[in-house]
Amino acid sequence: AQSVTQLGSHVSVSEGALVLLRCNYSSSVPPYLFWYVQYPNQGLQLLLKYTSAATLVKGINGFEAEFKKSETSFHLTKPSAHMSDAAEYFCAVPLLSGGYQKVTFGIGTKLQVIP
Amino acid sequence: NAGVTQTPKFRVLKTGQSMTLLCAQDMNHEYMYWYRQDPGMGLRLIHYSVGEGTTAKGEVPDGYNVSRLKKQNFLLGLESAAPSQTSVYFCASEDSNTGELFFGEGSRLTVL
Numbered sequence: 001a002q003s004v005t006q007l008g009s010h011v012s013v014s015e016g017a018l019v020l021l022r023c024n025y026s027s028s029v030p031p032y033l034f035w036y037v038q039y040p041n042q043g044l045q046l047l048l049k050y051t052s053a054a055t056l057v058k059g060i061n062g063f064e065a066e067f068k069k070s071e072t073s074f075h076l077t078k079p080s081a082h083m084s085d086a087a088e089y090f091c092a093v094p095l096l097s098g099g100y101q102k103v104t105f106g107i108g109t110k111l112q113v114i115p
Numbered sequence: 116n117a118g119v120t121q122t123p124k125f126r127v128l129k130t131g132q133s134m135t136l137l138c139a140q141d142m143n144h145e146y147m148y149w150y151r152q153d154p155g156m157g158l159r160l161i162h163y164s165v166g167e168g169t170t171a172k173g174e175v176p177d178g179y180n181v182s183r184l185k186k187q188n189f190l191l192g193l194e195s196a197a198p199s200q201t202s203v204y205f206c207a208s209e210d211s212n213t214g215e216l217f218f219g220e221g222s223r224l225t226v227l
Binding site: 009041042043044045046094101102103105106107 | 119146148150155156157158160163165171173205207209213214215216218219220221
């Protein structure tokens with residue numbers, strides 16, 4: 001079954017430093033891959049989405065992710081962290097079950113930005 | 116533009132009590148979902164619906180029931196609450212054209 005693995009439940013970076021949040025999917029190539037962001041006391045919102053159209057995907061707030069089939073990865077990056085980036089980030093993939101595709105989420109990575 | 120609205124936002128129950136969480140969406144989406152979020156476990160799917168009058172079990176359905184009598188509403192019920200059901204519950208609806216999920220702000224439930 002399709003799934004995603006997020007490495008590192010907590011990541012700390014200094015303000016202005018590179019942000020790298022890791023996500024690996026299981027062996028079969030998924031039709032879509034998502035990154036969602038959850039700010040404190042809020043629901044999740046879409047950050048970016050991979051389709052087969054382009055391997056480098058740009059999202060909101062300066063984030064981007066690159067789909068690498070050879071590494072089964074979809075890591076999220078941002079060149080320079082801002083204090084407002086402190087949030088929890090979830091990688092997600094559609095899972096085909098019971099004839100329907102349902103999105104399944106990784107365990108999440110909490111990003112702390114240190115001033 | 117309300118999007119997805121969950122009520123109530125907070126609730127404290129005693130073990131054995133029942134309650135219903137209401138989710139309403141105004142985007143005319145067919146697919147709707149209930150997730151629970153617990154520390155270190157991400158979001159786990161409880162139940163989902165692919166259209167009015169349909170419901171199906173997700174990953175962790177035990178102890179919950181759902182109903183989708185109207186397309187815009189998806190109700191999550193707890194018939195006899197247990198402390199293990201203390202969690203934050205999120206409802207989401209899906210834009211089937213893009214696969215994007217739209218989430219409510221969550222309902223924090225504590226069962227004593």
